[in-house]
Structure formats: C-alpha cells, structure tokens
Amino acid sequence: MPSEYGPKETLELMLGHLGFIFEVREEKGAHGLTLQIETRDPSRMIGRNGKTIEDLQYLLNRVLASAEEEHSTVIVDVEHYRSQQQREFQARFWAAIEKVRQSGEAVTLPPLNSFDRRLVHTACQGEADLVTESESGDGRLKRVIIRLKKAAG
Secondary structure: OOOOOOHHHHHHHHHHHOOOOEEEEEEEEOOEEEEEEEEOOHHHHHOHHHHHHHHHHHHHHHHHHHHOOOOOOOEEEEOOHHHHHHHHHHHHHHHHHHHHHHHOOOEEOOOEOHHHHHHHHHHHHOOOOEEEEEOOOOOOOEOEEEEEOOOOO
C-alpha cells in the first residue's frame, strides 16, 4: 500500500476488496487508535470467536508496519464487539486471580493475543501477591500462567 494511506484508508481498501459493505469511524482512546466498523452483517466480519476480526487487525497492522517505520498498533473493532468481549474477558481473568488466591495453585489461562496478555500482566503487576508469565513460542496466541509469589525466606 502506498504510504499516503493512513490506517483508516488502508482498512477501507482491504474491506472493499473483500466485498464488505461498511462504514469506518476513527476513535482515539487510552489504548491508541481504534477503527470502529459498522456493517449490515457484523457476525460475518467478526467471525467465529472473533477470528476474522483478529486476522483483519493483524493484517492491517502488518501492512502499516511495512509502510511506516514509526507505527503504533491499531485496534480494529466491529460494532463494539471487542469492548464487550473485553468486559467479559476481564471478569474471567479476575475470577482466575481469585481462584489462585483461594486455592494457592497456579491457573493457566486459555491462549490469548498479545493485547489480552498485556492486560493480564498489567493488572497483576498491581497485585503484590501475584506473578504472571507467558509461555514461550512463536505463535500469536500464547497462554498466561498466574501464580502466587513465593514468600521470601
């Protein structure tokens, strides 16, 4: 893609070539730029378990990174699907944290994308009794393990 295209225009070109009917709005927030897509068929663009929207976001960011040296990650959302998923995800990982505290045993979360892994790590940094670690590997989706910190001594 030519470098004169910004994130919104690049996404619009991608979706247009895929045959979607849509409108894209830019939203600037705490996590940077979100491109909010409105469409007649959101489930088709979201895909099963968010796979299509995740792949769109990945491809968009790869294209943008190849065109610009200074590139911050752009979030792609469809009719606020991600924000709803985010609320549900946060409720699940806080429940996992409570399980770790109550049982004393480590909890391994299901495979997460880098954004969700960062949310878990950041949330647990503020908790003095917890430590997190991501599994190693090259895949986009990795598990996070939450455990109690070992007592000094």
